[in-house]
Amino acid sequence: xxNAVLPLCRLLNEFADILLDDACAACGNLRQGGESQSCYCxxxxxxxxxxxxxxxxxxxxxxxxxxxxxxxxxxxRGRRLRFSSTVSLGTYAxxxxxxxxxxxxxxxxxxxxxxxxxxxxxxxxxxxxxxxTLIVPIPQHWRKRLTRHFNPxxxxxxxxxxxxxxxxxxxxxxxxxxxxxxxxxxMTKRFENQQNSFQLRASEDVRGQRILLxxxxxxxxxxxxxxxxxxxxxxxxxxxxxxxxxxxxxxx
Ligand SMILES: [Zn+2]
Ligand SMILES: [Zn+2]
Numbered sequence: 001x002x003n004a005v006l007p008l009c010r011l012l013n014e015f016a017d018i019l020l021d022d023a024c025a026a027c028g029n030l031r032q033g034g035e036s037q038s039c040y041c042x043x044x045x046x047x048x049x050x051x052x053x054x055x056x057x058x059x060x061x062x063x064x065x066x067x068x069x070x071x072x073x074x075x076x077r078g079r080r081l082r083f084s085s086t087v088s089l090g091t092y093a094x095x096x097x098x099x100x101x102x103x104x105x106x107x108x109x110x111x112x113x114x115x116x117x118x119x120x121x122x123x124x125x126x127x128x129x130x131x132x133t134l135i136v137p138i139p140q141h142w143r144k145r146l147t148r149h150f151n152p153x154x155x156x157x158x159x160x161x162x163x164x165x166x167x168x169x170x171x172x173x174x175x176x177x178x179x180x181x182x183x184x185x186x187m188t189k190r191f192e193n194q195q196n197s198f199q200l201r202a203s204e205d206v207r208g209q210r211i212l213l214x215x216x217x218x219x220x221x222x223x224x225x226x227x228x229x230x231x232x233x234x235x236x237x238x239x240x241x242x243x244x245x246x247x248x249x250x251x252x
Pocket of ligand 2: 057058061
């Protein structure tokens with residue numbers, strides 16, 4: 001039975017990839033000639049990547065126009081985030097939220113790759129400035145591996161690595177114990193839930209590295225903070241974060 005299902009999945013993947021070739025990955029309308037640089041039509045791309053507003057450099061949360069954003073903002077103040085900065089496409093809401101959800105639950109990884117390419121293009125300046133030497137996706141919780149067809153963080157990280165020509169390590173981090181999925185844990189308990197939840201597979205690879213951690217969304221920052229803690233503890237020089245969407249109060 002499994003032997004029969006796997007080729008069918010591959011066929012569906014390829015069929016979805018062909019369909020996405022000329023159509024906008026979000027609305028399905030045919031893209032015009034000048035729009036071929038991205039998987040999206042111009043209208044959808046503008047909605048997915050709104051003009052950058054006032055965002056916290058540390059956690060990428062949208063803040064009021066008079067808020068201080070060079071350090072910790074009202075959304076991340078007092079949290080031991082460990083990583084230095086975050087870049088995202090925008091706030092996890094509207095079309096971006098719908099696209100991330102559809103991509104994560106899709107049979108095909110084509111949709112998440114499209115979002116990864118968009119993030120790679122729109123975060124180019126920030127990531128170039130950070131000059132990472134290693135890109136590391138957040139590993140998936142084992143419970144999610146039972147229901148998802150791929151780890152979105154890995155696919156996004158692969159697009160960033162390709163665009164920035166930085167080494168990608170899919171296996172550096174692994175989940176060390178059965179911490180509960182963050183979505184099932186109260187916001188106030190999420191840092192506690194993530195403590196010691198990662199293992200490093202090869203600590204000698206980390207010394208002196210400038211690491212870019214990649215995930216699909218950032219909510220409290222507890223997951224990336226736990227990953228950054230173990231990497232910095234093993235001698236990494238710096239950790240920054242790239243995500244598709246930033247979830248803040250009322251946007252999840
Ligand atoms: Zn569109
Ligand atoms: Zn912040």
